Amino acid sequence: MAVVSKKIPAPDLVPLRRALLSVSDKTGLIDLAKALHERGVELVSTGGTSKAIAAAGIPVKDVSDITGFPEIMDGRVKTLHPSVHGGLLAIRDDAEHREAMEAHNIGAIDLAVINLYPFEEVRAAGGDYASVVENIDIGGPAMVRASAKNHAYVAIATDPADYTRLLETLGENDGATPYRFRQELAAKAYSRTAAYDAAISGWFADALAIEAPTWRAFGGKLDNVMRYGENPHQQAGFYVNGDKRPGVATARQLQGKQLSYNNVNDTDAAFELVAEFDPKRTAAVAIIKHANPCGVAEGATLKEAYLSALACDPTSAFGGIVALNRLLDAEAAEEIVKTFTEVIIAPEASLEAVEIVAAKKNLRLLVTDGLPDPRAAGLIAKSVAGGMLVQSRDNAVVDDLDLKVVTKRAPTETEMADLRFAFRVAKHVKSNAIVYAKNLATVGIGAGQMSRVDSSRIAARKALDATEAAGLSESLAKGSVVASDAFFPFADGLLAAVEAGATAVIQPGGSMRDDDVIAAADEHGIAMVFTGTRHFRH
Incomplete structure (x- = not known):
């Protein structure tokens, strides 16, 4: 049953006379306690927080003294x-609450x-x-939610970054907190407990291998406010x-200016792709x-x-x-900066490379201290009207797939290496x-085309453009291999690849017309491999 509000108006300024401090992160704690x-x-304080304040010579009452x-x-x-909770939840201007207190x-x-x-x-x-499990807080979220x-009547500070503003506000208001300030802190407090509970529920789902929990929550902490989103009229964080x-x-x-929304999105895509290539085996660039x-x-x-x-x-x-999938060295840096580039991301960078990139003051250089594991499990969420899709x-990874040769001609060793390479890349190309x-x-x-044959034709056209840019007379597509992220529904996509000069194809297979596609490949002497795994990416 819903509780009916008594509609008692909130006061603007509430004098600060008593504070409860209970923190795990003790950043700024002593300075705050001293100022208060x-x-x-x-x-009033608890456990380790109380001990830390007392050790600094600041008078503090243990919570057990009031309970x-x-x-x-x-x-x-x-x-x-x-x-404790009565002190936090009491409506000071309600006669019944005052009597209870x-x-x-x-x-x-x-x-x-x-x-x-x-x-x-x-x-x-x-x-x-x-x-x-032992680090799932119970009393803390209960007090945060009660205060919020x-x-x-109550100001709730959940972030050490807010201590300075809290003290400044008290100074500006003769030791009182304004209602608007308390509202803002309450909003932040509920965001914090929401993100905290989201992390806990997500961990339980992972630990118990629950693929589709009845309730799914995601949370995060603001890293930075961006100038805008995908377009200047959109807001983003x-x-x-x-x-x-x-x-x-x-x-x-x-180094470099702040990353934009599109920079973050594109850089994530780039680094996830290049991580498909084992740096111990080969150098790779995307x-x-x-x-x-x-x-x-x-x-x-x-x-x-x-190059x-x-x-x-x-x-x-x-x-x-x-x-890059390896340490950015000076030799690579010198080549990269010759072309206008928005972001370079690598596991590490040499001092010489950093100095070379520094000459381009707006070029962002990111180092990650490692590569993401392409085999690792994880979740991806996408918002839709009225909900979100989670998968x-x-x-x-292509190295783990059972590749099946389905044509009369098997790929050569060189073709197979290129086929594996191409399928690695296709996984990260929009469908x-x-x-x-x-x-x-x-x-x-x-x-990203609506028709697979159109994608095949565009790829062949891009190969011709690259041929012209390189000053070559013969298309780079001649003697190449082709990867498709999903099966060819008809033979026309494969025939477009044949026309461009490809000699081998890798695709998932699984079409009702696989036999027709295989027959077309055999007719043209094309080697074809099925992976059994599709890589749609929308």
């Missing part, structure tokens, strides 16, 4: 008491400074089941969720534009790989994102996707 004490505020009940059960029970000797609490057990940190560090609900997967969210930006690769290549060195990737589509590479990450490759480099990419 100097303002004549009575301090009359000791902290028990290894600290699991200490603040779940009417003397007087009858039960409950003192009002005007400020709660609370942050929660480090659940996200323990989870991210790979804590065992029992350790993670009663923001008409970048939120991080604590996932330690190496990438744009965890990278250190060594150049991305609008979340699609315009050139990808392997090489003995990063410079060699970059091969650039040759695929030098026009589209202008203003693109460059992702597991596409962590199928419908067609990738032409030769000598472990893309030579033509067709992306």
